[in-house]
Amino acid sequence: MTLDADLRITRDAFALDIRLTVRPGEVVALLGPNGAGKTTAVRALAGLDHLSAGHVRVGDHVWDRPPKVFVPAERRAVGVVFQDYLLFNHLSALENVAFGPRARGVPRARARTQARAWLATVGLAEHAGARPRTLSGGQAQRVALARALVTQPDLLLLDEPLAALDASTRLHIRAELGRHLRDYPGRTLLVTHDPLDAMVLADRLVIIEAGRVVQEGPPTEVARRPRTDYIAHLVGLNLHKGTADGTTVALDGGGALIVAEPAAGPVHVAFPPSAVGLYPRRPAGSPRNTWPVTVAGLEQHAHTVRVHLAGSPSVLADVTPAVVAELRLAPGTQLWAVLKATEIQTYARG
Known part of the structure; x- marks a missing residue:
């Protein structure tokens, strides 16, 4: 089932009008300068903002189609990793990861079993009892990824997931993230300012400027044949x-x-x-x-x-x-x- 999103949102003087498709197992990177509409697109896909027109659907499941259909965020099969991770500081790594299944009605014991399995998958089994403030940036990023994936979402949204890391940690975590994304059978949308993150992690790039798609294609094609000054500077x-x-x-x-x-x-x-x-x-x-x-x-x-x-x-x-x-x-x-x-x-x- 392919994610098919026709995102049309009008807010004051800004208008977003882009078409996105993401196939199962595919990683698509959404790039653009500040103010291009990347955050607006993420919020619409996550169910935090309503569309003005268009639609969001995964296969036969329609999440948004104005004016009659709108599935709220808590009922969408979406996992999100934010730039600042937004972990619950009063909860352990284990309880952070277990939060998603618990919120969906999974019993506590089973939710913790699922959380332990995912912490082991991202290499943090020994940090299950740690609070977020005691974790390094790379460890916190992996907890956030485990929390997003534990519910087996149809769509994974990565909003600048490596931006908070220092350069040396970023290199290692980028490679590790790429390995996890290759094993993820769902659809991944990566939002980033960093061309290297996009080139390494994504199967396809979609570049937007002023709320419109200006170029899309495989990373090598976009890098070889940029079509705007922004993209040329990017590569x-x-x-x-x-x-x-x-x-x-x-x-x-x-x-x-x-x-x-x-x-x-x-x-x-x-x-x-x-x-x-x-x-x-x-x-x-x-x-x-x-x-x-x-x-x-x-x-x-x-x-x-x-x-x-x-x-x-x-x-x-x-x-x-x-x-x-x-x-x-x-x-x-x-x-x-x-x-x-x-x-x-x-x-x-x-």
């Missing part, structure tokens, strides 16, 4: 719109690029910042894509420096600290940018 690519005529693309923002594969009509061109070379003078031999640029800003990343370059076109370039020192890069520095045609992805604008 770390330069993205420009233009009009192709053979191997020349006239860019909408000014300038032109030579590409390897001929095309015609409106296109996107995308290339990684690492593909952009920087020179103090115009290189001899005049490579096919060479143009003057001015340094507009610099950002320190883990082992590289991202250079913001103003020009026609304006681009991002990733260089080493040694290159920054060698070229004496600073805002206002004038340089030449070089880009090989073979580094550029060209694809039609949808």
Whole structure:
């Protein structure tokens, strides 16, 4: 049974209008900038907000279809893991996990047996009696996951489930979460700002901006062919719109690029910042894509420096600290940018 959600909600000046499907065993990641409508979508699926129009159904079970059908949150087969986990501080890990079955009328002894089994599944059997405040962030995240899964929900909602973890813990817990999700037969919707979480955990990405779906598909396809500036920034690519005529693309923002594969009509061109070379003078031999640029800003990343370059076109370039020192890069520095045609992805604008 597939989750089929046509989410249409109007609140003051904001309107959400997206279609989501999630198949059994599938993990779909919902991404978007702040204010895109991700939280509104989660609340609608969980039964915390009413739809203005549309529907939410899993197979033949309709959860919301205005104006006559609305199944409240407590009667939906939904498990939720929130960013802050929202564990009950006065209850042990065992009682936190047992809370779901108890709320559904399962006798205390059986609920505790189910909870113990799930704590063992997530590797926390020895912490059954611990209170949430004594657990690490990764342990609390696993208790929250066990609490969500113990009721065997049709839909699992993960709302920024790794955001509260530090970087080293996040790496380990991400891998562990991926293992649990592969074993979960239900439908999972992962809401996240982190592209790495989405790329590693999800089978399919759905990106929304201003309440609308702007792109969806397998992670590798979205990463290779972003269709908006937000997505390009998310996956770390330069993205420009233009009009192709053979191997020349006239860019909408000014300038032109030579590409390897001929095309015609409106296109996107995308290339990684690492593909952009920087020179103090115009290189001899005049490579096919060479143009003057001015340094507009610099950002320190883990082992590289991202250079913001103003020009026609304006681009991002990733260089080493040694290159920054060698070229004496600073805002206002004038340089030449070089880009090989073979580094550029060209694809039609949808």
